[in-house]
Amino acid sequence: MHKTNLDIKENNEAVIIKAIIESKSISRAQLSVLTGLTKPSVTTITKRLLDSSLIEEHEIGTPSSLGGRKPIMLKFNPKSALSIGINIREDGFDGTLNFLDGAVIDHFSKNKITISEENTLQELVAMLNMFFLNLPSTPHGVIGITISIHGTVENNKIIFVPHYSLDSIDLVEEISKIFMVPVYLENGANLAALAEYAFSTKYDNLISLNVYGGIGAGIIEKGELLIGHNGQGGEVGHTTLYPNGKLCPCGNHGCLEQYAANDIVISTIEKKLQRKSISLSEVKDLYYQNNQIVVNSINEMAYHLSIGVQSLVAIIAPDIIFLNNPLSKEIPEILKILNDHLSSRFSKDTTVLNSPLGYNAIQLGTTINNTQRFLNVKNLKFI
Numbered sequence: 001m002h003k004t005n006l007d008i009k010e011n012n013e014a015v016i017i018k019a020i021i022e023s024k025s026i027s028r029a030q031l032s033v034l035t036g037l038t039k040p041s042v043t044t045i046t047k048r049l050l051d052s053s054l055i056e057e058h059e060i061g062t063p064s065s066l067g068g069r070k071p072i073m074l075k076f077n078p079k080s081a082l083s084i085g086i087n088i089r090e091d092g093f094d095g096t097l098n099f100l101d102g103a104v105i106d107h108f109s110k111n112k113i114t115i116s117e118e119n120t121l122q123e124l125v126a127m128l129n130m131f132f133l134n135l136p137s138t139p140h141g142v143i144g145i146t147i148s149i150h151g152t153v154e155n156n157k158i159i160f161v162p163h164y165s166l167d168s169i170d171l172v173e174e175i176s177k178i179f180m181v182p183v184y185l186e187n188g189a190n191l192a193a194l195a196e197y198a199f200s201t202k203y204d205n206l207i208s209l210n211v212y213g214g215i216g217a218g219i220i221e222k223g224e225l226l227i228g229h230n231g232q233g234g235e236v237g238h239t240t241l242y243p244n245g246k247l248c249p250c251g252n253h254g255c256l257e258q259y260a261a262n263d264i265v266i267s268t269i270e271k272k273l274q275r276k277s278i279s280l281s282e283v284k285d286l287y288y289q290n291n292q293i294v295v296n297s298i299n300e301m302a303y304h305l306s307i308g309v310q311s312l313v314a315i316i317a318p319d320i321i322f323l324n325n326p327l328s329k330e331i332p333e334i335l336k337i338l339n340d341h342l343s344s345r346f347s348k349d350t351t352v353l354n355s356p357l358g359y360n361a362i363q364l365g366t367t368i369n370n371t372q373r374f375l376n377v378k379n380l381k382f383i
C-alpha cells in the first residue's frame, strides 16, 4: 500500500516550500524577508519540512567577517517522493516514473495498439504494476498519477476525446482503488503548458501550441491554466479556417487542424509523392533538397498555423508562444515563415519559439501537476 504521509494544508507551509523551490537555495532569514513570515514561524515550518525530508540543509558561502559559522541554507529535495505520468496517445501509451523535479527514473511505452474501453484500464494497470514493482525507496513514495488525455477534461472527468472512446470506464476511480494514490486526468496540451511554465520561461502568460495528430493549445494566464467551459478552452485546432473546407471529426468544416496538424501535413506529402509512408527525417531531407512538393506543403502548413497563432494572439495576448511540433523541430524555417506571417499590430511583438521540451513536455507536465497538488502550491517554476 502506498500512501502519502504528508498533508500540507497550512497555507504558510505551501508559501515556504514554494519559495525554497524557486530560490534553489535560501537561508531562514532570507525566507522570513521574502515571505513576510516571522523568523520563529519560518523556523517551525522549515523544521517540519526537514523532518518530512521535503527539504534539506546545506552550507554555502563564506562565514561573515565577524567570524561565526557559514550560513545554513535550505533547498528542495526532489528525491523525497515519486511521480508517475501516463500519456494516452492515439495509438499507444507512454508511462514515466519521475522524481519531483522531472528527473526520469524509468519509462515504458506501448505502441501500435488501438485504444479502446476494453483494453485501456488493463494496459494502464499492467504498466503501473511494472513501475510499482521496482520503486526506489523514498520517504513519501508515489504522490500522484497524472494521465494525459488527448481530448477535453474537466474536474477530473473526460468530457470528449475525438480519437477513441473511454466513456464507460472511470480511470480515476479504478486506478486509485488499485494503487491507493491520487489519480488526476488532464488535457495533454494543458500539461505541456504547465511544463513550459515551470521549466522554459520566466513569463507568466504563455501558450503551448501542440501540433501533432491534432492541434491544441494549453493557455496559461497569470500562472493559471485557462480551462474554459467543459475544459474546452484552447481547442484552437477547431477554429474555422475555410468555412466550406474539409469535414472535421468535430462536425465542422475547414478546421485549422485539417490543414496544419503534423500528421495531416505528412500524409498530404505522402499522397503527393505517391509514397506509402515517409519519415520525419526524409521530409526534412527532401525539404533541404528543395523538393517543390515538400517545400510547398511546409510553406502552406506554416501559413495556416500563422492564422491560428494570429487569432490566439488577438484574443489571449500571451507573452510567449511555444510551438510544440515535430516538423518545426526538424525544419526550423517553419518558425521563421510563421513569424513572418504574423504582421498585425497585435501579433508582431509576440515571440513564437520552438518548444525546448518537445515531446517531453507532456510527461514533465504530469510531474508538475502531481507535485503542485501534493505540495498544495500553484504556479511552480523550476527555472
Ligand SMILES: [Zn+2]
Pocket: 237, 238, 248, 249, 250, 251, 252, 255
Ligand atoms: Zn474540427
